[in-house]
Amino acid sequence: MHIHNLSEENSILNTFIAEIRDVNIQKDSMRFRRNIERVGEILGYEMSKSLPFNSKNVETPLGNCDIDLPESDIVLCSILRAGVPLHNGLLNYFDAAENAFISAYRHHKENPDTFEIIVEYLACPSLEGKTLILADPMLATGQSMLATFEALKPFGTPKSVHLISIVGAQEGVDYVSKNFAEDTHLWIATIDPKLNDKGYIVPGIGDAGDLAYGQKVQH
Template identity: 30%
Template sequence: MKSNIHLIDDVGASIILSKLRKQALNPSMVRHYVSEMTAALTRHVLQRPEEGERIAVIIILRSGLAMADQFMDAFENTDDTVAYHLGLFREKESLRPIEYYNKLPAKDPEIRRAYVLDPVVATGGTATAAIDILKDWGVDHITFFSLLGSKQGLDRVADVWPEGTDIFVGAIDNVLDEEGYVQPGLGDIGDRLYGTNRAR
């Protein structure tokens, strides 16, 4: 495993993940378990900000929204944090990331570190695009936080900016199928979170 990939060993999170893998869950329960797993793993991911440091939390739309509240609530009341959103999705045929929303302002010089929230790293395309965007924005360090990733996708992400990025992940699955989904994985987590995978 690459040196900047950190596999979190947390028994509680592993139990939640086994529940989250069940494809029959309704969207409310998927959101519940994503929130619970985020809470269990966040304590392994967060580092206390330095004095005078402002922390940027980057939420990858749309699935990162399900991690945001639990993650943001883990900061202390005195911590200076700001949340921004990046809209990135994977095009179905090419599997390439498409950026559709980016409202990052001119970077505050007090923001040196960014946390990126995205529940699943599959091919790694979305994650690498987010890292490139934030590196160009001017942060010194990125902590990428996912609940689950494929080995192939995580290795790809780890190579984008190895000296400036740490990746924290709750579990790693070794197989990526032809459609770019992690196996056994969690399915299309964005669709599962919001019920958009169901036939109308």
Template identity: 35%
Template sequence: MTKQSVNLVNHPLVQHKLSLMRDKDRSTKGFRELLNEIGMLLCYEVTRDLPLEMVDIETPVAAMKAPKIAGKKLTLAPILRAGVGFLDGMLALVPSARVAHIGLYRDPETLQAVEYFFKAPQDVLERIVILLDPMLATGNSACAAVSLLKSRGARDIRFVCLLAAPEGIARFQDECPDVPIWTAAIDERLNDHGYIVPGLGDAGDRMFGTR
């Protein structure tokens, strides 16, 4: 199976908001609000090719055939904790979407993803699943999340992140070649602790004000 492309979202609003988020002095409130706003903008990009069908409607003036999104509603699947930061913005655009929750944490010694919670719609195999996590660093969590979703039957998965490291992209494409990536930036590298450089720090800690 061929590797899917990486879709770099270079819209000026996305890039401007990302620069604001990178600033180490950005408040928790400001960071959270910006993540929500970028989530909405990224949702617009990742849903650009959703299938449409023509349906009969009545306007106040006349009957017509009009396009509506076809098929089952989307499933948004944030990786806890930080992926939740994308939810409000995306649900503002697709309020009828289902929401899966994927609980993973990164072991500080091995940097491997450890599952602690997973819940998804029963009919996830019939839905487009948008996997959400602000950071694609080592790729361990993203790959583990895709594996969990596929174990429930998901077939059409799209991964959305804010920042990606080249190492994470390579790992993800090797293990999940059928899952395309949308990201606002591809940074330089990972450091010895598995953080993206220059990055923006730990997105979950910055969003929730924890350390």
């Protein structure tokens, strides 16, 4: 797997990551969502550099010019519900992309510290021969990302696969590296060192879905 860790170089991205982590700024859910969206825009911009480009002639009011434009057919898939603001950020840049949505959540059994990933709702166009962008803000264990990818397989074989996350744990990065094809790309804003005993990223940011949209009722 090709891992692109944007935190390895300093940029304005650091500001958005700091605000996403800050427990005081997190209290403003609208700002939290907007920061997730802005990080998605930056990750999408960096990812766009890896796409194939072709020259196109564009007519201006005063003449013509040749511009290299990306040629990929993109399907953007996000994992509900935390993935929505990240999806919006990516869609701001890939506005011609087709869209897919999937629900994947942790189902805790008798032991609250263990869980399995349950996939329920899924809406997806054909993926055959296209560029798949699979977006989930938090890459903790990596199991949600893999379960989502497996659920998408009946929709066709993509030409290329790009995983996009904001905060990941090293364990999750290692997991997707092991379980996805070697030519898969992971674009991630920052990588934290570990998971706690409940499988949450430390220091992380907390529950991205709750911070963006309010606490959910557990069933």
